[in-house]
Amino acid sequence: SIFMLNVGYEMKTEIYEKSIDLASQKMLQKAEEEGIETAWDRYEKQLPQCSFGQLGVCCRNCNMGPCRIDPFGEGAQKGICGATADIIVARNFLRMIAAGAAAHSDHARDAVLTFKKMSEGEAGSYRIKDEAKLLSLASEYGIPSEGKSLEEVAGKLADTLLQEFGKQDGHLQCTRRVPESRLKLWAELGIEPRGIDREIVECMHRTHIGVDNDAVHILLQGLRTGLSDGWGGSMIATDVQDVLFGTPQPRRSTVNLGVLSSDKVNVIVHGHEPILSEMIVEAAEDPELLKLAEEKGASGINVAGICCTGNETLMRHGTPIAGTFLQQELAVITGAVEAMVVDVQCVMPSLGELTGCYHTKFISTSPKADFPNTVRMEFHENRAYETAKEIVKIAVENFPNRVPEKVTIPEEKQECMVGFSAEAILSALGGSPDPLIEAIKGGAVRGIGAVVGCNNVKIKHNYGHVNLVKELIKNNVLVVTTGCNAIACAEAGLLLPEASEMAGDGLKAVCKALGIPPVLHMGSCVDISRILVLASAIANRLGVDISDLPAAGAAPEWMSEKAVSIGAYVVSSGVFTVLGTIPAVLGSQAVTSLLTGGLNGVVGASFAVEPDPLKAADLMLEHIDEKRKALGLN
Ligand code: XCC
Ligand code: SF4
CATH class of the missing domain: 3.40.50.2030 (Rossmann fold)
Incomplete structure (x- = not known):
């Protein structure tokens, strides 16, 4: 059927089902008129998608396979080598984490290599843009800078950073930014990451036929590999890019x-x-x-x-x-x-x-x-x-x-305020996290929601992102965002100080006093590391662990393997995380219940899966309230 849009435009109902964004709807309509195929059309052609794949019970890890497990318990319950659904699902999940961590960390490696060439004068177009960050990183990594040129310091720092990738033992320096209680927990669990590359290689080794065949043991390696991304590769990427290109500061722009x-x-x-x-x-x-x-x-x-x-x-x-x-x-x-x-x-x-x-x-x-x-x-x-x-x-x-x-360019564009690095947030707060902590303690800010991640054709474009975030701010949860969620929020006008009108009274007052939007754009996906640094700063200031904070994460429309790695490190860092699309794990009861419950007893946080953004927001609010109560706040 055909609907009239308020812009005097006739648009098919199916197009409303694809995206909530008017500019996107117009281009989807144009595509249809011109006979152009998009991801949505190809998705339709894929339906119904393979249920073995959806459940994660298909294994192709050796050439005796492919093997698949019958989820109804009637057909095969084991692969040819004897692998059960639990083993196959866990192995497939681990490989997703490995691929995601590899993508982030290999990006980081290239950033460090550019940084190194810059220090040697072989990358003439790049310069040191943030000297203060360079010097503070140098001191963090134990590199003396006195009496040395910035290039010399940069060269030494680059060498040290490169070693983080190939490290065989010891620890990743960035992990020292986490509260001590968390670090101790990781050490006790044996999931403190060693070298960045090492963890990824070990995932590939463990998932080769006949190596690691215990779901829990496999998933613990998944957590460690995720941590080598969040507190390793991604964090290094953010740091080095800040030194080379400048640490972001608040500014305005437009999107869509x-x-x-x-x-x-x-x-x-x-x-x-x-x-x-x-x-x-x-x-x-x-x-x-x-x-x-x-x-x-x-x-x-x-x-x-x-x-x-x-x-x-x-x-x-x-x-x-x-x-x-x-x-x-x-x-x-x-x-x-x-x-x-x-x-x-x-x-x-x-x-x-x-x-x-x-x-x-x-x-x-x-x-x-x-x-x-x-x-x-x-x-x-x-x-x-x-x-x-x-x-x-x-x-x-x-x-x-x-x-x-x-040529048809939709007229829709939206102003936004961006550039909230951890440094910028602290300076907006007057140099310390205290004003935010006071607002949380006093209840004006109920908690912090970290909402990130992709689009996925399985969810109406931007519907999950925008509705989840709106619901959170309405309930006085300050939202920090990165990646495609940040862009979606920008398109919906949520990244403006004026958007505090959509927030609950407490959050609105705080935003107005500080002149900030209720949703803070912290950067790209590797910049989720900025969220980790901010969470650590707040936890350390309160003298608690990250898992004690009234905070929760979400990836309402995730699709990439990077998102799985992110989920692994965010949860391992102690943050309850709601996924909006279902990961391919439901074929194993053991893996599913570990991820959505059992992990609580291990790392003090777990995943939940909830495609409905309003219900996802409820889960996050519930969690935030529990944490408030445990801290003696109401
Ligand atoms: Fe890619 Fe980072 Fe996902 Fe967007 S959010 S679709 S990973 S661009 Ni990271
Ligand atoms: Fe089948 Fe085992 Fe080979 Fe996987 S590793 S394809 S389950 S025989």
């Missing part, structure tokens, strides 16, 4: 597909690494290229982000963001994108065929990542700026190829 320009050259940066997007942002201001743009009939060059590479430049430069994970195809469908420039992670291979339907150039820049129909332009530190200029030039030269009849 409407940030694309009708008269400027649109360059989209998509993926995860600021190493690339920083340079593209700079190149877009190059006078030579601006002149060329003018010659080509454009009034300027507009860089917009998608996913976390977008979050990185948004946080540090206020570069606008065109959309979340599920808007990457929709951005191309506007017909107004001259170049889609990508690095790694969350980039749909469908963009190859899709960009072929428009004038958009699809440019792949990472030596690690390739896609169909890309122009490959590998990004290397020694000539990063030159490559960025070449990329932007391709976009500019592509401007005259824009086909006016194919």
Whole structure:
């Protein structure tokens, strides 16, 4: 059936079912009219999805398989090697954690390698932007800085950081930021991470046929590997990127597909690494290229982000963001994108065929990542700026190829306030977490909700994100956010100080007094490390463990393996976490009940699964209230 939209637009009901976002709905409609396929169409073609896969009971870890366990107890209950559903589900889950931790940590490695080359003068386009952070990291890692040049200190720090990846024993330095009680618990459980790479390799080893065949034992390695990401790879990525590109400070920007320009050259940066997007942002201001743009009939060059590479430049430069994970195809469908420039992670291979339907150039820049129909332009530190200029030039030269009849840019765009690094939050609070702690104690702020993660076609685009967050702030929970949740919140207008009008009275008053939004954008997905640092600072100040805090986490629309690793380290750090989509573990009673209950007795926190965002908010509120009560607050 057809509905009239209040904008005088006829739109099919099915499109309302796909996204809550008007700009996205319009582009979905355009896609349909033009016969263009999107992720939603491909999802439909996948239905019904394989139930063995959904339950996690399919194993392909050796070539005697694939083996699958009959969930109804009638057919096979063991794989050929004898692996049970518990073993298979746990092994599959561990491999997801390993892949997620690898993605974050390998991103971190590249950031450190760039940092090292910068210190040796071999990455001329990069500089030290945050000296204070460099020096404080140096002292944390025991590197003397007195009488040394900043480059020397950076070089030594880079070497030390690189060793964190290949460490064979001892501890990861970042884990020392956690409250002592938590560290002690990890040590007792044997899940304190050793080397970052080591944990990931060990996951692959353990899940090889005939190695680790006890679900609990396997999952403990999952927690350790998650921790090597959260308190290792991800944290190192955040730290080094802050030194190289600056620690984010509050600033304003705009989001959603409407940030694309009708008269400027649109360059989209998509993926995860600021190493690339920083340079593209700079190149877009190059006078030579601006002149060329003018010659080509454009009034300027507009860089917009998608996913976390977008979050990185948004946080540090206020570069606008065109959309979340599920808007990457929709951005191309506007017909107004001259170049889609990508690095790694969350980039749909469908963009190859899709960009072929428009004038958009699809440019792949990472030596690690390739896609169909890309122009490959590998990004290397020694000539990063030159490559960025070449990329932007391709976009500019592509401007005259824009086909006016194919261009529709939705007018929807939303202002937002971003840039809340842990440092920025502390300084907004006047230098210490005390005002926030007092607000929590007094009850004006009921607790803290950390809401993060992806989009997933299984959930109406942004529905889970926006409704969960709105419900939390309405109940006086201060929300911290990263990744695609942050973009979704921005699109819904929740990242503005004015959004405190949607908050409960207590939170509203606190936001007004501090001039902050009720939802604080803390960065990209690796920047969940910032949330860990903030939680530690608050716990330490209160003299309690993280698991004692009135805080809860959620990933309402998660889909990536990185999200599984994140879940593992957030829960291992003591934070109850609600997942909005069901992980592939239900085929094992043992694994499911451990993750959703048993872990409480191990790490003092567990997962819950709740697709309905309002019910998810209730679970978080319930948890927050329990913790308040235990702390003697009401
Ligand atoms: Fe990717 Fe980080 Fe997920 Fe968004 S939130 S879809 S992982 S971009 Ni991390
Ligand atoms: Fe089957 Fe075991 Fe091989 Fe998995 S490891 S495919 S369960 S035989």
